[in-house]
Amino acid sequence: MAVYKRGDKAVFYMNFSVDGVRVSRSTGKFSKREAKLVEAVEKKRMMVEGALSQRERAARMLLSIAIQKTYDERWKDNKDGLKAKRLAERAMDLIGDIPLCKIEDQTIKRMVKKLEDSGVKGATINRYLATMKTLLRHHQQPWEHIKLKKESKGRIRVLSKEEEITVVRLLRDTDHSTKRSYYPEAADLVEVLVDTGCRLSEILNLKYEDINWDNNLISIWINKGDKPRSIPMTKKVRGILLARQAGDWFKPFTIDIYQAQKAWNWSRKRMMLDDDREFVMHALRHTCATRLLDRGIDLYTVKEWLGHSTIQVTERYAHLKPDKLVTAAEALET
Structure with missing residues (x-):
């Protein structure tokens, strides 16, 4: 059977097979001549595609279909798989x-230009580029033309002991209004962050069931590096977490990330550090790493403490403790 009429409107349908693949659907045409033309075009398309390699067929695939296939086949089971899919979809909004x-060199350059013009920073642009590279590689398409941008390492902002004390005092001891009633909780949060080096999300999501009081350890199960770790508690951290347990909550901290940031920005403003763009809560993690190195802890131990994926990430703190270089210089003097 080739083309035939079907239904009250006498629309012509086509029904044929190419290499075992059956096609049976409407041609959308009301004359047999036009229907046969549609059928011929569809047959030719299928025959041409049937002769293509898998890579050649993928090259013709629309980006939207490729994104869904990459998600189903590669990203779906990853912790950040949905983020990758959404990032790829935002890239599609930019390039079509x-x-x-x-998706050639000029296509990628146009995407980067649009991102830069909208104020997107280099690190975020690199996430777009890395996502597109992964997608193209998954479908065996050329990806070497996608080059990541060089990211500015910037300086590592570390809080002095005086700055830490000031932040905590402002949050805990100020007579706050009802709208700022959770600021003393933010003070506890700051002290825990600086003594654990944890990411803000790790402590906000910490549950009491993840604290082993007998072994004096807190366990971080879900984190950015997808690498669970346990951290010993200092006396200060243990005291704060024990005191907060009296509230009978299932986790120590009840504020969310936006409240924590709001409290931090409030104290920064009163310390007249508005212009210091590096004075952020993440600096507490840098501060912990630096203090560990100041007390003679080696880089590998700091890596395990902070939960870095590689030692290269931890090495950015190495220049803050140049004692070994001084010792080397003294050896040369000798």
Whole structure:
């Protein structure tokens, strides 16, 4: 059977097979001549595609389809898989739903230019680029033309002991209004962060069931590096977490990330550090790392403490403790 009429409107349908693949659907045409033309075009398309390699077929695939296939086949089971999918979809909004073979050097440059013009920073742009590289590689398409941008390492902001004390005092001892009633809780949070070096999300999500009072350890199960770790508690951290347990909550901290940031920004403003863009809560993690190194803890131990994925990430703190270089210089003097 080739084309035939079907239904009250006498629309022509086509029914044929190519290499074992059956096609049975409407041609959308009301004359047999036009229907046969549609059928011929569809047959030719299927025959041409049937002769293509898997890589050649993927090259013709629209970006939207490629994103869904990459998610289903690669990203779905990853912790950040949904983020990767959404990032790829935002990239598609910038370059259009085009075939993969059209994602060329100039296409990527136009995407980067649009991101830069909208104020997106280099590190975020690199996440777009890395996502597109992964997608193209997954479908065996050329990806070497996608080059990540050099990121500015910037300086590592570390809080002095005086700055730490000031932040905590402002949050805990100020007579706060009802709207700021949770600021003393933020003071406890600051002290825990600086003594554990944990990421803000790790402590906010910490549950009492993850604290082993007998072994004096807190366990971080879900984190950015997808690498669970346990951290010993200092006396200060243990005291704060024990005191907060009296509230009969299932976790020590009840504020969310936005309240924590709001409290931090309030204290920064009163310390007249508005212009110090590096004076952020994440600096407490840098502060912990630096203090560990100041007390003679080696880089590998600091890596395990902070939960870094590689020692290279931890090495950015190495220049803050140049004692070994001084010792080397003294050896040369000798």
